Amino acid sequence: MKTLLNSMIALALVVANTSALAAPAQDDVSLGKRLFLRCAACHAVSSQAPAKVGPHLQGIVGRKAGSVARYSYSPAMRQANLVWNQAALDRWLQSPESVVPGTTMGFAGLPKLGDRKALIAYLKIPSP
Ligand code: HEC
Structure with a gap:
């Protein structure tokens, strides 16, 4: 009986631990979703959405x-020759102009690393 109880406690601990690990990612996504409000004036997330000032981000x-x-x-963006991997997006969101000088994206940048990380986590969802 004692062993059964012990293994039940162990299992409960594993479950508790797993959800603790999963929690930050979920937090990131919801913070990212909120931060995306700053982008939404110019960007749709879906390729099906009506066109805005900026390209869709699906x-x-x-x-x-x-x-x-x-x-x-802009000619600058057409010639940028880069792929938006996480590192490139992180730099772009910090300071668009320093990644693609001459870009027409008028955005001051997100100074906080945590904010940029959360926004990228949100943008990774296939159809947010
Ligand atoms: C004031 C409008 C505006 C805001 C706000 C804005 N963008 Fe942009 N964004 C643009 C425009 C315009 C372009 C196209 C730039 C070019 O062609 O040089 C662009 C381009 C981009 C690109 C490159 C897309 C591609 O197809 O290569 C990414 C990524 C991007 N924006 C992400 C964001 C994110 C994320 C936010 C919010 C933090 C944001 N933008 C806020 C207008 C905006």
Whole structure:
């Protein structure tokens, strides 16, 4: 009986631990969703949404820069020749102008690493 109780306690601890580990990611996504409100004036997340001032951001993590066919990018972005992996997005969100000088994205940047991380976590969701 004691062993059964012990293994039940052990199992409960494992379950508690797993959810503790999963929690920050979920927090990131909900913070990211809130932060995206600062982008939403200019960007849709879905390729199906009506066009805005900026290109849609569906599948942006891993996407080639300047690659939305019907969007009219700045010459700087068309020639940027980079892929929006996590590192590139992090730098871009910190300071767009220093990643693609001459870009037409008018955004001052997110100074906090945690904010950028959360926003990228949100943008990774296939269809947020
Ligand atoms: C005032 C409007 C505006 C805001 C706010 C804005 N963007 Fe942009 N964004 C643009 C424009 C315009 C472009 C196209 C830039 C170019 O062609 O040089 C762009 C381009 C991008 C690109 C490159 C897309 C591609 O297809 O290569 C990413 C990624 C991006 N924005 C993410 C964001 C995120 C995330 C936010 C919120 C933190 C944000 N933007 C806020 C207008 C905006």
